Amino acid sequence: MGRRKRPLPLIENLEIIDAGAEGKAVGRWNEKVVFVPFAAPGDIVDVQVFKKKRSFYEAKITRIQQASPLRIEPECSHFGLCGGCKWQHLDYTEQLRYKQKQVKDSLDRIAKIPYPEIQQIIGSDNTFYYRNKLEYTFSDRRWLTDFDPSKEEGGPEDTNGLGFHLPGMFDKILDIEKCYLQKDPSNAIRLATKKYALKNGLTFYNVRNWEGLLRNMIIRTSTTGDLMVIIIFKENDAEKISGLMNFLKESFPEITSLMFVINDKKNDTITDLEVQLFAGHPFIMEEMPPAIEGQTALKFKIGPISFYQTNSEQAYKLYKTAFDFADFQGNELVYDLYTGTGTIANFIARCAKKVIGIEYVEDAVKDAFENAALNSIENVDFYAGDLAKVLDESFFEKHGKPDVIITDPPRAGMHVNVVKQILVAEPEKIVYVSCNPATQARDLALLHEKYDVKKVQPVDMFPQTHHVENVVLLVRRQVGSRGGAGFISREDAKGQVLFHATARRRKVCFTQKRSGTMVWDWICYQNKRRIINLNLIHQSPYF
Numbered sequence: 001m002g003r004r005k006r007p008l009p010l011i012e013n014l015e016i017i018d019a020g021a022e023g024k025a026v027g028r029w030n031e032k033v034v035f036v037p038f039a040a041p042g043d044i045v046d047v048q049v050f051k052k053k054r055s056f057y058e059a060k061i062t063r064i065q066q067a068s069p070l071r072i073e074p075e076c077s078h079f080g081l082c083g084g085c086k087w088q089h090l091d092y093t094e095q096l097r098y099k100q101k102q103v104k105d106s107l108d109r110i111a112k113i114p115y116p117e118i119q120q121i122i123g124s125d126n127t128f129y130y131r132n133k134l135e136y137t138f139s140d141r142r143w144l145t146d147f148d149p150s151k152e153e154g155g156p157e158d159t160n161g162l163g164f165h166l167p168g169m170f171d172k173i174l175d176i177e178k179c180y181l182q183k184d185p186s187n188a189i190r191l192a193t194k195k196y197a198l199k200n201g202l203t204f205y206n207v208r209n210w211e212g213l214l215r216n217m218i219i220r221t222s223t224t225g226d227l228m229v230i231i232i233f234k235e236n237d238a239e240k241i242s243g244l245m246n247f248l249k250e251s252f253p254e255i256t257s258l259m260f261v262i263n264d265k266k267n268d269t270i271t272d273l274e275v276q277l278f279a280g281h282p283f284i285m286e287e288m289p290p291a292i293e294g295q296t297a298l299k300f301k302i303g304p305i306s307f308y309q310t311n312s313e314q315a316y317k318l319y320k321t322a323f324d325f326a327d328f329q330g331n332e333l334v335y336d337l338y339t340g341t342g343t344i345a346n347f348i349a350r351c352a353k354k355v356i357g358i359e360y361v362e363d364a365v366k367d368a369f370e371n372a373a374l375n376s377i378e379n380v381d382f383y384a385g386d387l388a389k390v391l392d393e394s395f396f397e398k399h400g401k402p403d404v405i406i407t408d409p410p411r412a413g414m415h416v417n418v419v420k421q422i423l424v425a426e427p428e429k430i431v432y433v434s435c436n437p438a439t440q441a442r443d444l445a446l447l448h449e450k451y452d453v454k455k456v457q458p459v460d461m462f463p464q465t466h467h468v469e470n471v472v473l474l475v476r477r478q479v480g481s482r483g484g485a486g487f488i489s490r491e492d493a494k495g496q497v498l499f500h501a502t503a504r505r506r507k508v509c510f511t512q513k514r515s516g517t518m519v520w521d522w523i524c525y526q527n528k529r530r531i532i533n534l535n536l537i538h539q540s541p542y543f
């Protein structure tokens with residue numbers, strides 16, 4: 001007989017002390033961190049633990065004993081279930097305060113390097129209806145919430161749904177009545193599509209047995225007023241497809257690009273599939289104000305699978321921050337790493353000598369060239385490839401070493417090889433744009449070998465969520481003095497060891513390196529009366 005599992009604890013009167021990782025609030029109980037979604041700092045709550053790990057618990061609120069003064073009434077009726085806007089119950093000023101803190105915590109706890117005062121986070125003017133892209137999923141088994149009136153009567157007659165995945169659940173779709181993230185007619189199109197499908201017997205997808213005609217729906221909007229709708233079908237049922245597409249075309253004349261995809265694969269990715277045009281144009285146009293007043297606005301052509309920042313207004317503020325940090329003089333060779341569709345490269349190009357963008361999605365690189373041509377920008381070049389492999393000394397030899405590097409990696413941050421090559425290239429400035437302050441902080445610690453952080457500017461691209469972008473300016477450190485071989489000797493009381501530079505008698509500094517390590521070469525970069533910091537260039541192979 002197996003061991004009977006002990007029930008997981010119900011914790012009463014847990015005080016929520018912080019807003020932590022992945023948007024979950026944080027409490028402490030019996031020396032353990034307790035992560036509680038949908039709680040607010042300052043709440044006193046009863047929670048039921050549902051996951052127990054060695055150093056933390058995950059728990060669900062069962063009762064709010066005392067609501068935090070930071071709480072506000074969420075706009076959306078789906079709050080608490082939908083994973084989209086987990087911070088809707090926090091006042092926007094508080095959201096911004098916690099985002100700013102997230103950046104500071106990452107710099108303090110992960111980077112552990114000196115940095116100047118963090119500039120006040122740039123908030124978003126629109127705190128709702130700011131997304132230009134949403135993807136909905138059809139399901140023949142919508143998630144039945146506790147509030148579903150039909151639940152008590154043995155379930156509803158109609159189990160179809162069109163909406164979002166529950167957080168972390170690939171097979172559970174929450175039917176959405178109204179979403180506050182994208183401007184209308186987004187809600188109207190979704191609701192009308194569902195109604196038409198039910199009335200005309202178009203089946204909704206079942207992700208477990210891979211059956212059902214309707215799979216996904218993507219709606220993209222732009223500040224120019226263009227509107228793209230893409231419906232993803234499981235199979236090529238021409239009659240039903242044209243029925244729904246004609247219905248959308250007639251009901252929503254504001255759609256400027258109506259497209260569909262047949263996806264009979266088991267996964268939802270459409271980047272490897274043909275997107276077929278049903279009506280209108282195969283792209284939408286987006287416009288962005290220029291980096292410098294007086295220049296013409298930039299135009300971007302966005303195809304059905306092209307990447308474009310999802311909050312267009314904030315994207316401008318993000319790029320403008322990066323541009324201002326770089327402080328171009330007009331004669332710089334700039335590398336734009338992780339360039340995507342070349343938006344940053346094209347945004348800054350008019351103020352630099354040349355910009356080279358690198359990106360591994362080939363279609364994005366094609367878009368980048370097209371966007372450059374569309375804006376009559378000629379001093380940019382783009383290369384497709386994995387940065388961890390493409391960026392090496394032969395690339396620098398061929399294209400020249402950059403004066404400035406702008407880097408905007410995905411959430412995982414930069415590959416260690418990319419960091420190494422940046423340190424080899426030694427640009428004067430690096431502007432690091434990041435959507436994940438934790439991985440950015442890790443990379444900043446590595447770059448600290450040669451760079452100092454001079455400016456830090458968080459930007460909020462995603463109100464109502466815990467996500468925050470952060471832009472950091474790094475400037476190459478002026479080398480103070482350089483010495484020959486040295487020797488690391490004994491440890492002091494704090495576990496640090498003393499370093500003796502043999503060429504300079506009695507100069508000593510503290511380092512964390514292992515006692516007994518021989519150092520071939522060193523640079524000291526805070527040269528006051530004595531060396532207080534040390535940069536190992538080569539470590540002896542004999543230790």
Ligand SMILES: C[S@@+](CC[C@H](N)C(=O)[O-])C[C@H]1O[C@@H](n2cnc3c(N)ncnc32)[C@H](O)[C@@H]1O
Nearest residue numbers: 338339340343359360361385386387408409410
């Ligand atoms: C955060 S997006 C930045 C896009 C662009 N800077 C913008 O603002 O539109 C990161 C980009 O890095 C690309 N990428 C991810 N890993 C890569 C790699 N190893 N080598 C090259 N590009 C990569 C992704 O395809 C994506 O376009």
